[in-house]
Amino acid sequence: MDWGLQNRLSRIIKPQDNRALMLAVDHGYFLGPTEKLENPAKVIAPLLKYCDSLMVTRGVQRSSVSATTDTPMVLRVSGGSSIIGEDLSQEDITVSIEDAIRLNASALAMSIFVGSKYEYQTVVNLGKLVSRAQKYGIPVLAVTAVGKELGKDARYLSLACRVAAEQGANIVKTYYCENFEKVVQSCPVPIIVAGGKKIPERDALQLTYNSIKAGAVGVDIGRNVWQSEHPVAMIRAVRSIVHGNSNVEQAFSLYKKLASEDSKHKSKQT
Ligand code: R5P
Numbered sequence: 057m058d059w060g061l062q063n064r065l066s067r068i069i070k071p072q073d074n075r076a077l078m079l080a081v082d083h084g085y086f087l088g089p090t091e092k093l094e095n096p097a098k099v100i101a102p103l104l105k106y107c108d109s110l111m112v113t114r115g116v117q118r119s120s121v122s123a124t125t126d127t128p129m130v131l132r133v134s135g136g137s138s139i140i141g142e143d144l145s146q147e148d149i150t151v152s153i154e155d156a157i158r159l160n161a162s163a164l165a166m167s168i169f170v171g172s173k174y175e176y177q178t179v180v181n182l183g184k185l186v187s188r189a190q191k192y193g194i195p196v197l198a199v200t201a202v203g204k205e206l207g208k209d210a211r212y213l214s215l216a217c218r219v220a221a222e223q224g225a226n227i228v229k230t231y232y233c234e235n236f237e238k239v240v241q242s243c244p245v246p247i248i249v250a251g252g253k254k255i256p257e258r259d260a261l262q263l264t265y266n267s268i269k270a271g272a273v274g275v276d277i278g279r280n281v282w283q284s285e286h287p288v289a290m291i292r293a294v295r296s297i298v299h300g301n302s303n304v305e306q307a308f309s310l311y312k313k314l315a316s317e318d319s320k321h322k323s324k325q326t
Pocket of ligand 1: 111
């Protein structure tokens with residue numbers, strides 16, 4: 057494997073423990089001003105030092121992330137449809153490789169919609185993106201999108217992850233499901249699990265724990281961090297599982313302790 061690609065990958069999946077904690081803030085690319093992510097700069101600033109990498113669009117990276125950060129950027133380069141549009145699966149590549157390099161992206165991310173009307177377009181685009189990115193030693197993270205009409209079980213997710221890996225994706229991001237070990241075992245590249253909709257903190261920590269136990273290298277978590285009442289407490293608790301080998305009880309206790317300190321701090325300020 058070439059040096060540049062390996063170096064960029066090692067910024068995302070930490071070689072010390074082969075684990076990754078990615079903070080997802082790219083939701084606005086199809087959801088617009090997502091609840092509690094209305095002001096990305098404010099949300100990102102206190103969380104940046106606790107994640108290994110940030111999954112972000114170029115608009116938010118330029119406008120809302122300090123260029124002095126040493127946190128690696130996983131740049132979303134696909135888009136084209138919004139939540140109120142005709143078909144969410146109709147995505148194309150929206151960022152040139154030159155702009156991604158200018159933004160010093162450590163990896164490029166795009167979604168594929170296996171089983172949807174636009175399956176062909178998104179899978180071919182993934183192959184093309186890998187070819188372009190490979191030329192410059194930039195890894196590609198493929199996101200296996202799920203939707204109302206798409207499955208979320210091990211059979212479907214194994215297929216979608218494998219399709220992504222076969223096109224050359226260096227990392228695959230997918231969703232946790234029952235029998236997740238099967239999804240991991242049949243995917244020849246590392247898997248990162250997306251957090252999904254906001255659920256109670258303890259449940260999100262359980263999801264993180266289960267994902268890692270089943271063989272994922274880490275999580276790419278968004279709403280379950282910044283939609284929490286205590287985002288810093290939550291990302292630190294998630295981190296204690298990903299990099300500290302905490303179990304769910306230990307991580308949840310850490311969350312409660314940090315959340316209570318945060319509440320006291322906030323009440324002093326008011
Ligand atoms: C999907 O690709 C989205 O853009 C997010 O990056 C992903 O769903 C992870 O965020 P969350 O933990 O909020 O699901």
